[in-house]
Amino acid sequence: MEAAKMASPKSAPKDAQVMAQILKDMGITEYEPRVINQMLEFAYRYVTTILEDAKIYSSHAKKSSVDADDVRLAIQCRTDQSFTSPPPRDFLLDIARQKNQTPLPLIKPYSGPRLPPDRYCLTAPNYRLKSLQKKVSSTAGRITVPRLSVGAVSSRPSTPTLGTPSAQTVSVSAKVGAPVSLAGQRFTVQIPSSQPAGKSGTPGLPGAGN
Amino acid sequence: DRQTLVAVLQFLRRSNLRESEEILRREARLLGDDLGGNVATVATSSPGVAAVAAVPPGKGEVRGDCGVGPCSAGTLGGTASVSSISSPSSKITHSGDVIGGAVVVEDQPDVSAVLSAYNQQGDPTLYEEYYSGLKHFIECSLDCHRAELSQLFYPLFVHMYLELVYNQHESEAKSFFERFHGDQECYYQDDLRVLSSLTKKEHMKGNETMLDFRTSKFVLRISRDSYQLLKRHLQEKQNNQIWNIVQEHLYIDIFDGMPRSKQQIDAMVGSLAGEAKREANKAKVFFGLLKEPEFDVPLDDEDEEGENEEGKPKKKKPKKDNVGSKSKKQDPNAPPQNRIPLPELKDSDKLDKVMNMKEAARRVRLGPECLPSICFYTFLNAYQGLTAVDITDDSSMIVGGFADSTVRVWSVTPKKLRSVKTAADLSLIDKESDDVLERIMDEKTASELKILYGHSGPVYGTSFSPDRNYLLSCSEDGTVRLWSLQTFTCLVGYKGHNYPVWDTQFSPYGYYFVSGGHDRVARLWATDHYQPLRIFAGHLADVTCTRFHPNSNYIATGSADRTIRLWDVLNGNCVRIFTGHKGPIHSLAFSPNGRFLATGATDGRVLLWDIGHGLMVGELKGHTDTIYALRFSRDGEILASGSMDNTVRLWDAVKAFEDLETDDFTTATGHINLPENSQDLLLGTYMTKSTPVVHLHFTRRNLLLAAGAYSSQ
Numbered sequence: 001m002e003a004a005k006m007a008s009p010k011s012a013p014k015d016a017q018v019m020a021q022i023l024k025d026m027g028i029t030e031y032e033p034r035v036i037n038q039m040l041e042f043a044y045r046y047v048t049t050i051l052e053d054a055k056i057y058s059s060h061a062k063k064s065s066v067d068a069d070d071v072r073l074a075i076q077c078r079t080d081q082s083f084t085s086p087p088p089r090d091f092l093l094d095i096a097r098q099k100n101q102t103p104l105p106l107i108k109p110y111s112g113p114r115l116p117p118d119r120y121c122l123t124a125p126n127y128r129l130k131s132l133q134k135k136v137s138s139t140a141g142r143i144t145v146p147r148l149s150v151g152a153v154s155s156r157p158s159t160p161t162l163g164t165p166s167a168q169t170v171s172v173s174a175k176v177g178a179p180v181s182l183a184g185q186r187f188t189v190q191i192p193s194s195q196p197a198g199k200s201g202t203p204g205l206p207g208a209g210n
Numbered sequence: 211d212r213q214t215l216v217a218v219l220q221f222l223r224r225s226n227l228r229e230s231e232e233i234l235r236r237e238a239r240l241l242g243d244d245l246g247g248n249v250a251t252v253a254t255s256s257p258g259v260a261a262v263a264a265v266p267p268g269k270g271e272v273r274g275d276c277g278v279g280p281c282s283a284g285t286l287g288g289t290a291s292v293s294s295i296s297s298p299s300s301k302i303t304h305s306g307d308v309i310g311g312a313v314v315v316e317d318q319p320d321v322s323a324v325l326s327a328y329n330q331q332g333d334p335t336l337y338e339e340y341y342s343g344l345k346h347f348i349e350c351s352l353d354c355h356r357a358e359l360s361q362l363f364y365p366l367f368v369h370m371y372l373e374l375v376y377n378q379h380e381s382e383a384k385s386f387f388e389r390f391h392g393d394q395e396c397y398y399q400d401d402l403r404v405l406s407s408l409t410k411k412e413h414m415k416g417n418e419t420m421l422d423f424r425t426s427k428f429v430l431r432i433s434r435d436s437y438q439l440l441k442r443h444l445q446e447k448q449n450n451q452i453w454n455i456v457q458e459h460l461y462i463d464i465f466d467g468m469p470r471s472k473q474q475i476d477a478m479v480g481s482l483a484g485e486a487k488r489e490a491n492k493a494k495v496f497f498g499l500l501k502e503p504e505f506d507v508p509l510d511d512e513d514e515e516g517e518n519e520e521g522k523p524k525k526k527k528p529k530k531d532n533v534g535s536k537s538k539k540q541d542p543n544a545p546p547q548n549r550i551p552l553p554e555l556k557d558s559d560k561l562d563k564v565m566n567m568k569e570a571a572r573r574v575r576l577g578p579e580c581l582p583s584i585c586f587y588t589f590l591n592a593y594q595g596l597t598a599v600d601i602t603d604d605s606s607m608i609v610g611g612f613a614d615s616t617v618r619v620w621s622v623t624p625k626k627l628r629s630v631k632t633a634a635d636l637s638l639i640d641k642e643s644d645d646v647l648e649r650i651m652d653e654k655t656a657s658e659l660k661i662l663y664g665h666s667g668p669v670y671g672t673s674f675s676p677d678r679n680y681l682l683s684c685s686e687d688g689t690v691r692l693w694s695l696q697t698f699t700c701l702v703g704y705k706g707h708n709y710p711v712w713d714t715q716f717s718p719y720g721y722y723f724v725s726g727g728h729d730r731v732a733r734l735w736a737t738d739h740y741q742p743l744r745i746f747a748g749h750l751a752d753v754t755c756t757r758f759h760p761n762s763n764y765i766a767t768g769s770a771d772r773t774i775r776l777w778d779v780l781n782g783n784c785v786r787i788f789t790g791h792k793g794p795i796h797s798l799a800f801s802p803n804g805r806f807l808a809t810g811a812t813d814g815r816v817l818l819w820d821i822g823h824g825l826m827v828g829e830l831k832g833h834t835d836t837i838y839a840l841r842f843s844r845d846g847e848i849l850a851s852g853s854m855d856n857t858v859r860l861w862d863a864v865k866a867f868e869d870l871e872t873d874d875f876t877t878a879t880g881h882i883n884l885p886e887n888s889q890d891l892l893l894g895t896y897m898t899k900s901t902p903v904v905h906l907h908f909t910r911r912n913l914l915l916a917a918g919a920y921s922s923q
Contacts, residue, residue, distance in 0.1 A: 027403045079416065086709055086729035089422045089747070096731065096747035100782030104743060105736070107721065109554045113679075113701075114721060115692075120740035121702050122664075 015040060050074045334379040337370050338386055340452050345393070347443055355436040357472040361479065362440075362460070364394050365428035366452070368405065369459045372424055376411055384409065397480050397792035397813070418730070419482070419771070422750040427461040429484035431881075433469040437462060463487050470881065477829060477884055478790045480813075482750045482771040486787035491824030493785040495776065497804045498544030500761045502563075503555060543822065545763045550779050552762065553721040559677060565604070569910035576847045578862055581894055582914040586858075587622075588901050589919040596919035598683075599905035600672045605915060607695075609681060611669030617662040617683045617693065626656040630696045662693050664700045671713040676720050680737070684711035690725050692737060706733055706742050712754045717762045722779070724765050726753030732767045734779060746777040748784050757798040766807060768795025774809050776821065788819050790826055799840035799849070806867060808849055810837025816851050818866055825881065828866045831888040832859055832895070839916070841906040848893070850914055852903025858916055860893040 012020075019036050051066070053074035058066045107114075115121055215238055222231040344366070348359045367390055374383035391402050404420075407413070414420055432440070444453040456462075465488070478485055540546075555563075576582055587608060589596050595613030607627070609619045621627045628651040630636070639649045667686030674681055680701075681693040690704040690711055709728035716723045722743075726732035730749045733742035751771035758765055764785070765777045774795055776786035793812030800807055806827070807819045814835055818828030830851070839852035842863060849861040866887075898918065905917040 026407065027400070083416065085416055085418050088418065089425070089730070089750070092729070092731055092745070092747035096745040096782060099742065099745045102743075104550055104780065105739070107551045107553050107736075113694075114553075114736070114738040115701055116738055116740040122700050 019043070050078060053077065334374055334377065334382045336451070337374060337382065338389060341366065341370060341386070341390060344444075344452055345390075351439060354469045355439055357475055358432050358436040358469050359440055360472075361430050361432070361475060361484075362456070364398055365430070365460055365484065366455065367391070367394060368401070368423070369428075369455060371405060372408075372414070372420070373455075375408060376414065376424075378411055380409055395476075395479075400793075401482070419751045423482060426483055426750065428459060429461045429463055429487050431463045431465060431470075431478075431485050431488075434464050434466050436469050437464050460484075461487065474881060474883070478826060478881060480792040481773040481789040483773065483789075485789045486773070486824075490784070490787045493778075493783070495778075495785050495821055495824075496543060496545035496549070496761070496763055497759070497821045498541040498761065499804050500544060500547060501540075545761055550763055552719050556677075562604075562677065566910060569604075570844070572911055573844060574912045576843050576845070576912055577864070578893055581860060582843065582848065582850075582908070582912055584858060584896055584914045584916055586898060586901070587915065587917045588898075589917070592919040595668065596904065597668050597670055598672045599917040600674050601905065601907040601915060601917070602674045602678050603676060603910070604678070605907065605909040607674065607678070608917065609672045609674065609683075610917075611672045611683055611685075613668040615663075615665040615667055615669060615685065615687075617665070617669055617672065617681070619660045619662065619681065619695070619698070621658055626658055627660050627695075627698070628652060629655045629660075629698045660698045662698060662700065664691055664693075664703075665689070667710070670711065671715070671725075673715045673723065675716045676718060680716070680720075682714050682716060682723055684714040684725050684727075686710040688727070690714050690723075690735070702737070702740070704735055704740065704742075706735075707731075712752060713756045715756055715758055717758045718760055719762050722758075722762065724756045724758060724767075726756040726767050726769075728752045730769070732756050732765065732777070734765065744777075744779060744782045746775070746782060746784070748775060749773070751794075754794050755796055755798050757800060759800055760802065760804045766798050766800070768798050768809060768811070770794035772811070774798065774807070774819070776807075786819075786821065786824050788817075788824075788826065790817050790829075791815070793836075796836055796838050797840040797851075799842055801842050801863065801867075802844060802846045806863075808840050808842070808851075810840050810851055810853070812836040814853070814855075816840065816849070816861070826884065827882065828891075829884055829888065830861050830866070830891060832892055833857070839903050839906040841908055841914075843908050843914075844910065844912050850906050850908070850916075852906050852916055852918070854902045856898045856900055856902055858896045858898070858903055858906070858914075860896075862891045862893050866891050 016036050019039050023031065023036070023039075050071065051074075054066050054070040057073050058070040061070070063070070115123075118124060215234075219231055219234060219238075222234065345363070348356060348362070351359060371383055371387055374380075374386060387406060391406070394402060404417075408417065408420065414424075444450075444456065461484075463485070574580065574582070589610060592610075592612070594616065596610055597613050598611035600609050601607070601622075606621065606623050606625070607619055608622055609617060611617050619627060630650050631639075631652040635652070636650060639646070643649065662681075662683075665683065665685040665687055667688075669683050669685045671684040672682065674695075679695055681695055682690060683693065684690040688705065688707050688709055688711060690707075691700050692702040692704070693699065694701050704725075707725065707727040707729050711725050711727035714723060714725040722734060722736055724732055724734050730747070730752060732746040732753045734744035734746070735742050746765065746767060749767065749769040749771055750773075751769055753767045753769050755768035756765060757767075759776075763779050765779060766774060767777065768774045772789065772791045772793060772795065774786075774788040774791075775784050776788075777783065778785050788807075788809070791809065791811040791813055792815075795809055795811045797810040798807065799809075805821060807821055808816055809819065810816045810833075812835075814831070814833040814837065816830040816833070816837060817826055818830070819825065820827045830849075833851065833853040833855055835854035837851050837853045839850075841850050842848070843850070847862075847864050849863040849866070850858060851861065852858045898916075899920075900922065901918040901920045903916050903918045907915045907917075909915060
């Protein structure tokens with residue numbers, strides 16, 4: 001990190017100078033120059049959010065202008081929403097006491113990879129193949145290619161396994177050469193909108209739960 | 211105060227004091243709006259005398275027993291009844307209905323938070339007078355006492371300032387701060403800067419650390435003579451106010467013995483909560499190592515046993531031969547084998563142990579004459595921002611956690627990283643062949659580097675499992691992720707901390723892991739439970755560093771409140787508190803024999819602690835910047851430390867631990883005289899070319915590996 005270069009007084013706008021002074025007062029001496037811009041943006045966004053909320057509250061109370069009480073209320077509501085702080089110490093001590101009372105669970109020997117139940121893992125595939133009702137009887141030699149459809153799920157999904165498709169569904173690539181006329185059959189791949197179990201590790205998905 | 215009233219009612223209800231609650235409720239309704247802004251203050255009990263406040267008949271009265279520290283009291287406007295949260299030694303009696311026996315009230319969550327309001331100990335404008343009076347007294351006292359009594363300045367200053375702020379005397383608070391903040395010790399400057407920005411009561415609400423500081427007692431350790439002197443002075447009439455403040459917010463741990471010198475005190479103070487009470491460090495800790503299981507080893511002798519054969523704290527023998535010392539006695543300092551459930555030894559683990567022993571036979575014996583070679587892995591062009599590094603025990607893989615939320619694994623040996631074949635291919639291989647473990651690997655995926663995506667925030671901690679099958683990473687997004695090193699995919703995301711997780715580590719036996727984060731707790735997890743097994747709560751600020759003891763029964767956590775705590779995995783109790791650092795702790799290392807702990811912090815000092823006795827036994831000065839890496843050599847002869855000042859320093863651990871005299875321990879004063887021998891212990895300083903050292907690792911043959919990211923300034 002480079003040391004802070006104070007912009008020369010004639011070129012920096014006044015609020016940037018104020019922000020630099022605030023950083024100096026808080027004892028922060030080394031920061032990248034863009035930190036000031038970021039802090040200013042944040043300050044602007046915060047203040048406008050608060051004032052907008054305050055306007056809403058004052059108009060709700062049928063006041064003619066915004067006063068300090070409205071602003072105070074706006075600050076309070078926003079604090080509870082965006083600036084959450086970790087739980088207080090006594091609460092932590094309490095749950096710690098509860099949690100620490102249960103004895104440590106015994107470990108089952110020889111149980112393979114020790115992972116939580118599947119629904120808490122990220123090992124399930126995040127897609128599901130669905131087959132529509134195929135024709136009931138088929139001769140032994142005839143291979144029916146099931147239809148795959150996009151859209152809402154109508155049947156209950158089977159419990160997710162580690163990637164092996166169930167017997168009914170057939171991946172599209174495997175049966176391309178099936179000796180069945182494909183005319184009139186619609187092939188679409190279904191991507192369920194709701195995930196059956198967890199989410200896989202694709203980048204960008206929010207990771208923090210509540 | 212409406213809130214206070216509600217809390218008191220709840221408390222009464224919970225303690226089954228129905229009648230009192232009834233009465234209070236009735237009276238409260240009568241008072242109605244009077245409670246609004248009117249906070250009449252009542253002086254809390256002066257020492258030795260139980261408070262007898264004016265009590266309307268039938269109202270519940272709660273007395274606080276005065277030891278050296280009654281707890282804070284809240285007030286109810288108008289009625290002048292006193293309710294207080296008691297320490298375990300207080301009683302609750304009622305004038306009228308007598309509740310049998312003493313009711314021990316532990317941490318009542320909601321009540322204590324609300325009722326821990328500061329009392330007005332007299333006129334706010336006189337605070338400066340009180341403080342300067344005390345200052346004058348202490349400066350005029352005898353030299354030998356002055357150092358000890360000066361410890362009072364800081365906590366008193368902070369508490370008085372916070373009291374003024376809390377009771378909304380802003381101008382007095384500001385002038386009080388202006389006048390006296392320069393007198394405080396230099397190592398408190400960071401805290402004072404934070405305090406200077408707290409000028410209103412609303413500011414205090416968001417700052418959890420300050421709230422904890424307010425409600426917990428600052429511990430001071432003073433010799434009996436100094437204490438008598440102080441007490442006598444403060445109990446004179448005009449100084450009663452300060453005495454009340456001392457009573458309320460400080461806990462004075464008195465010891466019999468010589469008053470400590472300034473140097474001794476400076477070594478041990480610095481944490482946010484003062485020092486540690488002596489009885490906090492008296493619990494028995496099983497610091498010995500677990501017995502290695504016996505099994506047939508082709509070449510070498512049998513297992514390594516715990517090295518403490520006798521129970522007495524011995525001087526650490528420099529050339530102890532681990533291989534071949536068969537002690538059939540159970541080491542009294544070692545925990546029983548089944549104290550905590552541990553996973554069984556698999557065949558692959560046994561093979562690993564055999565390898566380990568073979569390597570151990572070829573290990574270089576280190577010492578002052580034979581220093582280790584250092585091999586430094588520099589991460590070049592790490593624009594992603596290297597934030598965490600770990601190396602496997604057998605030094606075959608390195609993992610780097612980066613600020614762009616990726617986790618990258620490299621193979622250090624010529625053998626590349628491969629992932630397992632897909633299920634379809636696996637069904638085709640011959641399962642009975644000898645090299646089935648090779649065949650399951652997919653050659654097409656061989657590469658030197660694997661990148662793991664999944665986190666949504668910078669990765670602050672990484673840890674390999676001892677069997678090299680799993681990798682853990684913890685991140686600012688609040689989750690800890692378990693990755694498989696056989697498929698290089700993410701297996702589980704453990705959610706529990708909702709705030710950045712700063713550090714994580716696997717247990718030396720696998721299966722358990724610990725994580726510590728911004729929410730000021732450390733959690734113990736097992737890989738097959740989606741919720742933590744243990745929660746270690748007690749720190750006043752973020753937990754920045756978490757390490758397992760070699761016997762996996764204890765966890766050390768270092769925190770931003772500048773203390774290190776040792777927790778027992780079995781029941782979650784805090785068994786040791788170590789104070790002395792002047793900045794947040796960023797590195798911890800247990801010695802291989804389990805007896806000692808080395809810690810490094812932003813103040814550039816490495817402190818050495820004896821776990822069994824709970825004492826600081828060494829201080830290594832030399833680094834000029836934060837120490838992020840500490841590691842003992844495989845046999846514990848050398849301690850290596852790496853820091854932000856771009857150096858790796860090697861210290862003589864044998865010498866540091868062998869000069870301990872048992873007499874000092876048994877005086878039970880809680881401290882020993884630290885020798886000023888940092889220079890003698892320093893064996894070497896090795897400078898890198900502007901690369902801060904982030905990780906250190908001794909290979910099984912005692913070659914030192916170091917890692918860091920090149921930073922160009």
